[in-house]
Structure formats: C-alpha cells, structure tokens
Amino acid sequence: MSVSADDTLARCRDAGLRCTKALEELLAALLHAKGPVTLVDLAESPPLASLCDKATLYRLLLRLTDKGIVRRLGLHERAAYFTLIIPGDHRDYLICTQRGSIASINAPCPVHELEEEIRTTTGFQGLYHELKFFGVCPKCA
Amino acid sequence: MSVSADDTLARCRDAGLRCTKALEELLAALLHAKGPVTLVDLAESPPLASLCDKATLYRLLLRLTDKGIVRRLGLHERAAYFTLIIPGDHRDYLICTQRGSIASINAPCPVHELEEEIRTTTGFQGLYHELKFFGVCPKCA
C-alpha cells in the first residue's frame, strides 16, 4: 500500500471509523481512480464488485464525506461523483458536455483570494470551492 | 413585462421556439426567481402550477438549455437547478451545505483569465464555467 493509502486509512481511524475490508478496498479504488467516480463505477470495479453491496459503498461514502475524507461533486450528470480529498491538493475540472469526460486542471487555481475574502466577510465555516469548466472538446466539436 | 423579459422572449423566438403561455410564464418565473430553482420549485409556483404539466416544464427547460437561454447547474442536491442566462452577466454561488441555501456572489469573478487560457490551449468550444463555494453559514454553525 502506498503512503497515501496508509495516510487515508489513518485519517479514517482517527475519525472513528472501523477498518473493514470494504473500507480499505474503497479507499484503494478511490486512490487508483484517475478522477472523480460515481457510486456505480465503484460498485462495478473488480475488487469491490464481489466484496460488498452497493448500499455499503453508499454508506461508506456518506461517512467519508461527513468526515471530510471524500468529496461529493455535483457535476452535470445525474449521478454524483466522488473523489478523495488529499490534504493540500486542490483540483479544478474541465468537462466535455458532449461525451461527459472529466479532466483535472493543473493550473494554479485563481480562486483562493476570493475564497479568503468570502471566509472573512461571511463567516462561513469549512469553506471550500468547486470550479468547473464546461464545453465541447475538439474531438466532439 | 420588463425589458429583460421581452429580450429573453425575443431570444426564444429567434431560436425557433413557439411563444406559448407556458413558455412566457416559465421565463417570468425564472426572471423573478432570486437564484437557481429546481423543476419542482417551478412546477409548484402559483402561475405555473395550474397552467401546465411538470413534463412540459421539463421539456421547455430542455429546449431552453439547448438554445443557451437557460443554464442547468449541477449543485450538490439531487435535483438539478436552472437559471436564466443573462448575456454579459455571470454569477458565482455561495451555498450553505447545512440548509441548502444558495446565494449569488457579486464580487468580480477571478476566473476569466484562466478560462481564456483554457480556451486557447485546449480548443474547447462554448467554454463556460461554474464556480461554487460551499460551507456552513454562521447561523447553521
């Protein structure tokens, strides 16, 4: 298991979650995923498919989201997307509305200052943001 | 009817849509709405509730989204949110994850440069973005 995997598992333990096989494999699947994935994506991926029920994954993702270990993204699809929160790592997304592909953007995110401003002026707690670009990629256009 | 309402209706006509009572009232409802609204919000609002079916609203919103007159937002709720696109007007959102309230942010959006850069480097067509801040508002915290 990579360092991140152990780190994440440790964060789960700290959050009071029990270390079950399902949790371990779910974290592994999220780590290996190239980007945000849906519940169904996860439920159908080889190790998880035979290991546990979709409802279990659903509830695990709920708890993880609750504990701030996983983020639930509202993209344009009907299904929700999930991604691990790696401390100190922020991602913005570029989505092709035609094919539904999701790419991460590596450019430095220009929103942090505004986020700081909002934090101080509104008093919101646990503030974070989602920045998504939508359009039709060259291949689809 | 305000100027915006006429403008928007004109855009619909230009897009080849027929001006029906349902369309007019839907546009009016979207204009009066403080921010993004769900299909159910619209279907239950007084003028529309007795005027037309939910399926009609659904199909109208589809057409309007298709024509670039309405934007469908993926927020964190299960339901999709819709909002009128006012040319030259861009909005970012501040969402309380506790109560689900959605506020518009008036601060100048710091993303336009990055959007330009993405447009030129990736060749995406019809590029636009959604920027949303999530957190727990002071009242809920």
Added chain:
DNA sequence: GTAATTGCAAATACTTTGCCACGTA
C-alpha cells in the same frame, strides 16, 4: 459484549419518454 457495519430488498426522488390531442405560425 457492544455498538458500528453490512446485505438484501423495498421505498423514494427526480428525471425521462410514449403517444395522441392541441395550438401556433
């Protein structure tokens, strides 16, 4: 031993579609 977690199955919620009647251009 005890409380958290899980599987299975059923219930919800929201969206989407089919088909025929209707109204706009």
Added chain:
DNA sequence: TACGTGGCAAAGTATTTGCAATTAC
C-alpha cells in the same frame, strides 16, 4: 395545414432507508 408543443401516465435511473445478521474493537 403542418409541425412544434402539451397533457397524462408509465417507465427509467440513481439514491436512500429498514431491519436482522454480522463484525470490529
């Protein structure tokens, strides 16, 4: 008149929940 649009009802898809059995601590 012709074709886009609307109503009603049913189907589809993703999410959410109840409860008894199981498992981690």
